[in-house]
Amino acid sequence: MAPWGKRLAGVRGVLLDISGVLYDSGAGGGTAIAGSVEAVARRYYKETSGLMLDVGPYMKALEYACGIKAEVVGKPSPEFFKSALQAIGVEAHQAVMIGDDIVGDVGGAQRCGMRALQVRTGKFRPSDEHHPEVKADGYVDNLAEAVDLLLQHADK
16 A cells, blocks of 8 residues: 555545544534434444444335335535536545445545545444455554544645
């Protein structure tokens, strides 16, 4: 993997997944990006008691029962990430996604041309680092480490 300086060069915007909500990189911790509060395709989320079934499986059951295909408007839909990038006013190559979901956060962002860091918290599983289809641009142990790296290396 390239040094952090190369992986984060030119970053001007950050999308951050906190409990399924994307925040822009504005002052005071940012503002929730419209449409990000519910990511309808998620399969599970984490509670203190473990992983819990999210709305995605129910959506699939309804698709089957109704004989129609749902239109996904949340992660990992490309339209979702494009809308978020437009909301913060940066191009995909100028942004980095920080999240804990290897497919929804990392894979979704990368398919749109963004870089993506996976945080080893929340949904993260050690097997994510060996995912057969998605490879994060970097891994960090927690959000504080991601912020430190961005402050050290972004826009250099």
